[in-house]
Amino acid sequence: MSSDAATLQEIGNDYKYGFHDAEDYVFKSGKGLTRELVLEMSRMKGEPQWMLDIRLHALEVFHSKPLPEWGGELREIDFENIHYYVRPSEKSEKNWDDVPEYIKNTFDKLGIPEAERKFLAGVSAQYESEVVYHSIREDLEKEGVIFLDMDSALREFPDIVRKYFGTVIPTEDNKFAALNTAVWSGGSFILVPRGVRVEIPLQAYFRINAQNMGQFERTLIITEPGSYVHYIEGCTAPIYSSDSLHSAVVELIAMEGSTIRYTTIQNWSSNVYNLVTKRAQAFKNATVEWVDGNLGSKLTMKYPAVYLMEEGARGEVLSIAYAGKGQHQDAGAKMVHVAPNTASTVLSKSISKDGGRTSYRGLVKVYPGAHDIKCNVRCDALLLDEDSRSDTYPSMEIDNKDVQIGHEATVSKVGDEQLFYLMSRGLSENDAIAMIVNGFFEPFIKELPLEYAVELNRLIQLEMEGSIG
Amino acid sequence: MSDAPLLQLEDLHVQVEGKEILRGVNLTVRKGEIHALMGPNGSGKSTLSNTIMGHPNYEVTKGRILFEGEELVELEPDERAKLGIFLAFQYPTSIPGVTLANFLQASLKAIRGAENVKPLEFRKELLGRMKELGINQEFAKRYVNEGFSGGEKKRCEILQMALLNPKLSLLDETDSGLDIDALRIVADGVNQLINPEMGVLVITHYQRLLNHIKPHFVHVLVNGKLVQSGGPELALTLEERGYDELLQAHAVPAGA
Numbered sequence: 120m121s122s123d124a125a126t127l128q129e130i131g132n133d134y135k136y137g138f139h140d141a142e143d144y145v146f147k148s149g150k151g152l153t154r155e156l157v158l159e160m161s162r163m164k165g166e167p168q169w170m171l172d173i174r175l176h177a178l179e180v181f182h183s184k185p186l187p188e189w190g191g192e193l194r195e196i197d198f199e200n201i202h203y204y205v206r207p208s209e210k211s212e213k214n215w216d217d218v219p220e221y222i223k224n225t226f227d228k229l230g231i232p233e234a235e236r237k238f239l240a241g242v243s244a245q246y247e248s249e250v251v252y253h254s255i256r257e258d259l260e261k262e263g264v265i266f267l268d269m270d271s272a273l274r275e276f277p278d279i280v281r282k283y284f285g286t287v288i289p290t291e292d293n294k295f296a297a298l299n300t301a302v303w304s305g306g307s308f309i310l311v312p313r314g315v316r317v318e319i320p321l322q323a324y325f326r327i328n329a330q331n332m333g334q335f336e337r338t339l340i341i342t343e344p345g346s347y348v349h350y351i352e353g354c355t356a357p358i359y360s361s362d363s364l365h366s367a368v369v370e371l372i373a374m375e376g377s378t379i380r381y382t383t384i385q386n387w388s389s390n391v392y393n394l395v396t397k398r399a400q401a402f403k404n405a406t407v408e409w410v411d412g413n414l415g416s417k418l419t420m421k422y423p424a425v426y427l428m429e430e431g432a433r434g435e436v437l438s439i440a441y442a443g444k445g446q447h448q449d450a451g452a453k454m455v456h457v458a459p460n461t462a463s464t465v466l467s468k469s470i471s472k473d474g475g476r477t478s479y480r481g482l483v484k485v486y487p488g489a490h491d492i493k494c495n496v497r498c499d500a501l502l503l504d505e506d507s508r509s510d511t512y513p514s515m516e517i518d519n520k521d522v523q524i525g526h527e528a529t530v531s532k533v534g535d536e537q538l539f540y541l542m543s544r545g546l547s548e549n550d551a552i553a554m555i556v557n558g559f560f561e562p563f564i565k566e567l568p569l570e571y572a573v574e575l576n577r578l579i580q581l582e583m584e585g586s587i588g
Numbered sequence: 589m590s591d592a593p594l595l596q597l598e599d600l601h602v603q604v605e606g607k608e609i610l611r612g613v614n615l616t617v618r619k620g621e622i623h624a625l626m627g628p629n630g631s632g633k634s635t636l637s638n639t640i641m642g643h644p645n646y647e648v649t650k651g652r653i654l655f656e657g658e659e660l661v662e663l664e665p666d667e668r669a670k671l672g673i674f675l676a677f678q679y680p681t682s683i684p685g686v687t688l689a690n691f692l693q694a695s696l697k698a699i700r701g702a703e704n705v706k707p708l709e710f711r712k713e714l715l716g717r718m719k720e721l722g723i724n725q726e727f728a729k730r731y732v733n734e735g736f737s738g739g740e741k742k743r744c745e746i747l748q749m750a751l752l753n754p755k756l757s758l759l760d761e762t763d764s765g766l767d768i769d770a771l772r773i774v775a776d777g778v779n780q781l782i783n784p785e786m787g788v789l790v791i792t793h794y795q796r797l798l799n800h801i802k803p804h805f806v807h808v809l810v811n812g813k814l815v816q817s818g819g820p821e822l823a824l825t826l827e828e829r830g831y832d833e834l835l836q837a838h839a840v841p842a843g844a
């Protein structure tokens with residue numbers, strides 16, 4: 120048996136996206152991160168000098184910053200053993216038929232083209248480092264909505280990209296943001312013009328295929344005053360015995376009276392380090408909602424943030440995390456109340472099973488001048504067995520007295536009485552646990568479009584079947 | 589097989605957390621029979637019904653539980669449910685985030701087989717049954733028992749009984765928490781469900797339920813033993829005299 124097959128069996132066959140394709144790439148960098156690589160990448164992409172300068176500066180910042188001491192175990196990441204840039208095809212296609220056959224097959228298996236036909240307004244599909252397919256409905260394009268992969272956006276709208284790139288998450292923010300800035304490739308760029316409401320979701324799908332791969336997509340979403348967009352991203356990777364790294368940077372800018380909802384359903388295989396920086400700025404009366412579903416990965420460190428910049432801004436984080444055997448989900452939220460009369464809510468739900476570990480790490484910060492603040496944080500953890508673990512690390516920096524802040528945290532175990540009740544009605548133990556888990560995640564699931572809710576319920580069912588009995 | 593009684597308890601001994609609660613119970617329930625089980629608080633009535641349903645915390649240390657002649661002790665609660673045993677809980681637990689409709693559909697699929705439960709027919713059946721039991725349709729969308737009043741919980745237990753159509757029903761203080769009208773509605777509901785193929789064990793403290801659901805037999809459980817059995821008149825006698833005499837006569841022996 121190959122080692123991949125062995126690993127597959129070890130995790131109990133419950134990860135159905137674990138297959139991988141043979142590689143037939145246009146370019147694949149050697150392992151390791153060097154200045155030469157960054158120069159080469161930038162040259163191949165035909166970037167302007169200012170972007171190259173940003174990259175080279177970021178590379179220095181990355182090398183100069185130590186690994187974070189908190190969060191999960193990061194010391195095992197071997198930065199020298201990673202391919203930082205892999206270009207599977209020459210360009211991003213607008214027609215599925217033009218996408219290389221084997222990549223198209225992969226996305227077929229993942230159900231992407233079908234989903235696009237059925238219920239999406241636009242789709243972007245990234246394979247390794249590059250977006251290989253991209254489309255947006257014509258009517259939206261006519262209304263001036265821009266939905267492009269980030270590389271194309273840099274070519275077609277360099278001034279806009281230059282104006283906003285790195286303004287929400289500066290290079291110096293943290294080591295992994297610096298890494299992303301140095302070697303970013305792919306990701307989405309969205310601009311919704313004033314007053315335009317994109318009522319059906321735009322989706323991006325991120326797929327890692329190669330072993331020891333690093334994926335560093337860069338996403339920037341800007342909604343002009345009074346506009347609305349719902350963006351959904353999904354991610355999977357094959358199962359390998361050695362680790363891959365996914366380190367994205369996502370910047371959102373919601374201008375006056377606009378709303379951005381950003382939904383993530385991440386289901387990485389258990390050999391992926393997922394270290395992502397996500398941050399939004401919400402201006403006057405704007406709303407930003409992060410709906411963040413974290414399944415899979417080896418270690419996830421992700422704390423979606425909303426900076427409430429002007430009065431009336433609202434921020435929301437609704438997240439779930441599931442940690443099974445050998446997994447650590449260190450997730451949370453940051454709400455920064457810069458302006459008065461701003462409100463935020465955080466609801467975090469996590470489940471640990473088979474020795475898995477979940478942590479909630481949150482920050483609520485209120486600036487001195489920011490009065491009349493409302494903030495509500497709630498985190499619930501559910502442990503499915505004795506070996507599993509959950510911790511909360513909430514922190515508050517409040518420099519104003521005129522605030523209403525609620526914080527509540529609960530940790531519970533799947534109750535014997537609940538199990539007995541459901542089983543006495545004919546449900547097997549697995550089905551009973553899956554039902555309790557689905558119920559626990561319900562506040563999250565009901566926020567998803569139906570198709571995703573169904574898929575998530577199914578994934579949870581699979582996870583529950585993984586190891587019991 | 590069909591000649592075997594629905595339920596036979598033979599010298600049943602049950603422990604909870606190492607403490608003996610049932611100390612040799614013998615009881616036979618046949619098809620078409622309604623049995624009432626009475627007894628003071630803490631005498632072991634719920635222990636008995638939980639044990640028959642297969643609650644993992646209740647350990648059978650001696651004796652047997654036979655259902656239609658088949659030994660139950662090794663079976664999981666879901667397997668017992670599939671054989672046709674139903675327990676209406678004294679304290680139904682809540683399942684946050686799971687709607688009553690989804691829960692009942694899953695339960696029905698498990699018991700009847702998924703292929704025999706069609707969404708539209710299920711919906712019709714559910715709403716029909718809810719109407720009979722005076723349960724507002726809105727409850728189908730509410731989370732199982734979450735925030736239900738005591739009486740609403742009990743009605744929902746009987747709703748489940750109505751849908752699952754079990755062979756043996758154990759009703760653990762289904763009357764407690766019900767107002768006078770609800771008691772009548774629920775009792776009528778139960779009476780309509782009872783058929784010559786079904787056996788019922790009604791656990792109650794009060795004669796008023798037995799005015800509606802007329803038992804063929806009444807048993808008194810004291811300190812883990814059935815100390816008296818008789819016809820419906822026994823319940824009336826108990827209501828008059830209380831449990832004092834029986835308690836004194838059947839005190840737990842020292843050291844037990």
Ligand SMILES: Nc1ncnc2c1ncn2[C@@H]1O[C@H](COP(=O)(O)OP(=O)(O)OP(=O)(O)O)[C@@H](O)[C@H]1O
Binds near residue numbers: 628636
């Ligand atoms: N899970 C448990 N852990 C500890 N003790 C228990 C448990 N279940 C039952 N007992 C004990 O067993 C005894 C019998 O309890 P049980 O609930 O069967 O009484 P009951 O006859 O149903 O009482 P009531 O009329 O109040 O409902 C009580 O002393 C109770 O405290």
Ligand SMILES: [Mg+2]
Binds near residue numbers: 633678
């Ligand atoms: Mg009781």
